[in-house]
Amino acid sequence: MPNPYRRIALDGEAVVKEALRRLDQPARRAFLRRSLTLGGLSLLTGCAIVDEESVERALMKVSRLNDKVQAWLFDPTLLAPTYPESMITRPFPFNAYYKVDEVPEVDASEFRLEVGGLVADRHFGTFLRRVGADLSARYVGFQCADDYSTSIDMPTALHPQTLLALSFDGEPLPPRYGFPMKLRMPTKLGYKNPKHIEAIFVTNTYPGGYWEDQGYNWFGGS
Amino acid sequence: MTDDSGPIHPLWLRVTHWMNALAVVIMVMSGWRIYDADPFFGFVIPKSVTLGGWLAGALQWHFAAMWLLAANGLAYLACNVASGRVWRKFFPLSARAVMADVRAALRGLLKHDDLRAYNAVQRAAYLFVIADCVLLVLSGLVLWKPVQFSLLRELMGDYEAARRVHFLAMVALVAFVGVHLVMSALVPRALLAMIRGR
Numbered sequence: 001m002p003n004p005y006r007r008i009a010l011d012g013e014a015v016v017k018e019a020l021r022r023l024d025q026p027a028r029r030a031f032l033r034r035s036l037t038l039g040g041l042s043l044l045t046g047c048a049i050v051d052e053e054s055v056e057r058a059l060m061k062v063s064r065l066n067d068k069v070q071a072w073l074f075d076p077t078l079l080a081p082t083y084p085e086s087m088i089t090r091p092f093p094f095n096a097y098y099k100v101d102e103v104p105e106v107d108a109s110e111f112r113l114e115v116g117g118l119v120a121d122r123h124f125g126t127f128l129r130r131v132g133a134d135l136s137a138r139y140v141g142f143q144c145a146d147d148y149s150t151s152i153d154m155p156t157a158l159h160p161q162t163l164l165a166l167s168f169d170g171e172p173l174p175p176r177y178g179f180p181m182k183l184r185m186p187t188k189l190g191y192k193n194p195k196h197i198e199a200i201f202v203t204n205t206y207p208g209g210y211w212e213d214q215g216y217n218w219f220g221g222s
Numbered sequence: 223m224t225d226d227s228g229p230i231h232p233l234w235l236r237v238t239h240w241m242n243a244l245a246v247v248i249m250v251m252s253g254w255r256i257y258d259a260d261p262f263f264g265f266v267i268p269k270s271v272t273l274g275g276w277l278a279g280a281l282q283w284h285f286a287a288m289w290l291l292a293a294n295g296l297a298y299l300a301c302n303v304a305s306g307r308v309w310r311k312f313f314p315l316s317a318r319a320v321m322a323d324v325r326a327a328l329r330g331l332l333k334h335d336d337l338r339a340y341n342a343v344q345r346a347a348y349l350f351v352i353a354d355c356v357l358l359v360l361s362g363l364v365l366w367k368p369v370q371f372s373l374l375r376e377l378m379g380d381y382e383a384a385r386r387v388h389f390l391a392m393v394a395l396v397a398f399v400g401v402h403l404v405m406s407a408l409v410p411r412a413l414l415a416m417i418r419g420r
Contacts, residue, residue: 062285078370
């Protein structure tokens with residue numbers, strides 16, 4: 001799990017800003033404390049719930065079970081709806097678990113070499129084939145420059161609409177939208193789409209992810 | 223028209239009723255917290271009456287209890303049809319009968335002497351809430367997987383329309399539950415019958 005503290009600048013104002021931001025993100029242990037509100041508790045006290053830990057584990061287990069159901073439901077031939085260019089939201093919204101002034105600064109010169117020969121906005125499946133990835137593996141994982149990480153199932157990685165995007169609206173991908181590259185999957189919820197991708201790996205060991213480790217569903221598919 | 227042998231409510235009915243009550247409470251309260259993450263109707267539902275603590279927690283509860291709601295709902299429908307109870311208890315039903323019983327109820331003349339017999343208002347209400355729950359499940363499937371259930375999505379319009387269908391169907395369910403609880407409080411014998419069977 002990435003260290004979330006690497007990004008904090010060492011001055012009082014930034015620390016306070018960071019603290020205020022984290023107040024809205026309850027720690028994993030606290031989530032169940034808050035979930036057992038008066039309403040919920042009054043109903044569930046009658047059930048044989050031993051402690052918060054066991055409930056939290058049970059809910060995580062069901063979430064992992066739902067991953068299997070979602071994998072079964074996933075049809076690689078079903079496409080997400082598409083929209084005309086005129087409907088692009090301008091300015092395009094910024095979305096991250098930090099503010100826009102904390103967007104990582106990635107050195108463009110390094111990455112120009114690495115992506116040499118790669119056509120912009122590549123179908124990710126084509127990219128995986130080109131680099132000789134084992135397409136029978138279960139997971140593709142991503143490490144990102146903003147200390148974010150996530151992983152996806154191989155069938156979604158190979159889906160025709162899964163794009164490795166290096167540009168946006170005709171320009172090289174701006175930093176606030178994920179320079180140097182991002183993965184766009186219209187068959188996945190937002191948090192599953194990594195930005196500022198620094199490393200891509202193919203594996204059969206469950207890699208988890210930043211939000212998934214905290215309780216969001218791993219498959220997260222539409 | 224009523225069969226006087228056996229319990230007023232058979233065991234399978236009572237079990238599925240209370241399992242459904244539990245599932246509905248979890249689904250509605252966690253659903254409220256999910257709504258709060260993007261309150262598209264402008265108002266926020268107070269966190270104190272929601273379940274889950276934060277969006278991830280609410281989603282976990284929601285996607286766990288959905289299995290209970292669906293499995294239990296299917297079991298209830300299957301038993302109802304297989305036993306023939308649905309035809310005996312809910313039909314015949316006519317708009318005229320409903321209007322007549324509504325008028326009687328408003329005058330305080332609608333009695334529940336025989337708990338085995340559902341009056342027309344009850345028949346309409348229970349059939350309505352069953353249909354409403356089916357609508358909640360179908361719209362829920364669209365919200366969960368708008369690409370995998372694209373046909374359902376198209377039937378509801380689009381994703382945004384499905385959100386509103388889901389929310390409004392929830393409002394109808396909560397309204398039913400409110401009336402249902404008041405009625406049960408007014409006729410405690412009925413509540414006992416749903417627990418003990420008699």
